[in-house]
């Protein structure tokens with residue numbers, strides 16, 4: 001065990017996902033190198049995570065760089081370009097024309113198109129309804145009933161319209177999506193970033209400022225600083241903390257705050273949902289599904305909504321890999337995470353045999369990531385309510401005293417995405433740098449008037465912490481002078 005003596009630093013960052021690593025990099029670039037990063041897992045990356053499966057690298061968490069080809073360059077696409085990350089274009093638009101029924105017949109494209117248009121109309125009517133707060137009970141707003149309608153409703157709501165239109169990612173960065181297909185994994189982007197400010201050797205981070213397997217359990221904060229306790233009994237003292245765990249972790253009781261977070265903050269945390277999204281990987285001795293540019297995705301229409309609905313083959317990414325991926329969300333996702341992988345394989349095989357006949361081979365391997373049951377994630381990504389008010393957006397990212405919040409869930413425009421995590425890391429660290437500068441100026445003023453004004457007694461009991469502004473600064477070059 002590490003020496004239990006107290007470690008002191010200027011800024012302590014909780015979590016080494018994309019937001020935490022980006023925040024640390026921005027701080028280092030601005031002269032704050034006295035940073036400690038505590039990561040609960042035994043690796044960096046958080047919800048960006050690769051694993052070897054069926055002889056190739058698969059992404060258990062984020063898989064796509066979403067938002068490419070638009071007016072502005074997606075910063076993650078830019079990082080990928082600089083790191084020569086291998087990607088391949090994914091065309092979702094054809095999925096709706098590859099819908100199988102339970103007897104293996106593909107629905108005619110006219111039927112699929114009609115069902116799709118009906119579902120879009122219904123979704124728009126529902127949104128208008130929620131807008132006017134006036135329930136309308138007509139045909140367009142009643143839920144889908146037939147398997148094809150249920151399947152299309154699932155693609156529309158759990159994939160294409162999982163967010164409320166207009167979707168900033170597509171408007172700002174473009175509508176194309178690229179699947180990461182690189183044996184170094186999506187996480188390679190994080191290692192490339194880390195090596196610019198942490199000591200690394202042969203691709204391994206050896207810098208002692210990054211501490212893995214450190215589960216933060218308690219944050220005691222007062223006007224002077226923050227004391228952080230980890231599960232293994234270590235204590236860290238910092239002037240400031242940046243907290244990057246997911247909204248699911250903040251909603252759980254993994255981290256205890258003393259004094260407790262103020263009400264405006266806990267309300268904001270509880271008002272954002274966490275989406276559960278699971279990709280199940282299946283490896284086969286040979287492929288039996290149709291391939292080709294417009295066949296990457298296919299849909300299974302079942303009477304139960306979301307039941308092994310959305311399939312993808314990995315032949316575009318890794319030709320000859322013989323891997324299929326089926327994505328389950330929310331209720332179905334939680335259901336399969338609670339059962340054995342053998343049971344999930346049995347269910348998936350039954351669905352595949354309904355689509356492709358009884359002669360297809362059994363899968364030889366299965367991989368079921370469990371983001372929902374992981375106490376350091378507690379879900380896949382944040383899902384903002386349909387109508388988001390300004391207060392929620394401001395409160396979720398506003399600091400509480402010396403604790404600053406970051407992570408994809410604090411990104412107003414890009415929550416739920418890797419680029420949301422990346423941009424939030426930049427935003428939060430810039431806001432913190434501003435605050436550090438302001439504090440330095442306050443200290444200088446106080447020092448000058450030391451003999452004239454009595455010092456305020458500092459108290460640990462900061463129970464009613466008012467909302468703070470989240471400061472932004474576009475030009476931080478001058479900060480070097482203060483640090």
Ligand SMILES: Cc1cc2nc3c(=O)[nH]c(=O)nc-3n(C[C@H](O)[C@H](O)[C@H](O)COP(=O)(O)OP(=O)(O)OC[C@H]3O[C@@H](n4cnc5c(N)ncnc54)[C@H](O)[C@@H]3O)c2cc1C
Nearest residue numbers: 015017018019040046047062063064216407408417418421
């Ligand atoms: C299955 C899945 C599919 C996805 N698909 C896509 C996609 O295709 N494209 C896309 O853009 N985005 C996708 N996302 C979302 C994307 O992965 C996230 O938005 C992004 O990676 C979040 O980064 P973050 O830094 O905010 O959080 P995280 O990556 O969760 O980082 C937070 C870190 O904090 C650590 N931590 C938690 N609690 C503690 C504690 N108590 N003490 C110390 N450390 C702690 C965690 O271990 C973690 O490493 C997907 C996510 C999932 C799960």
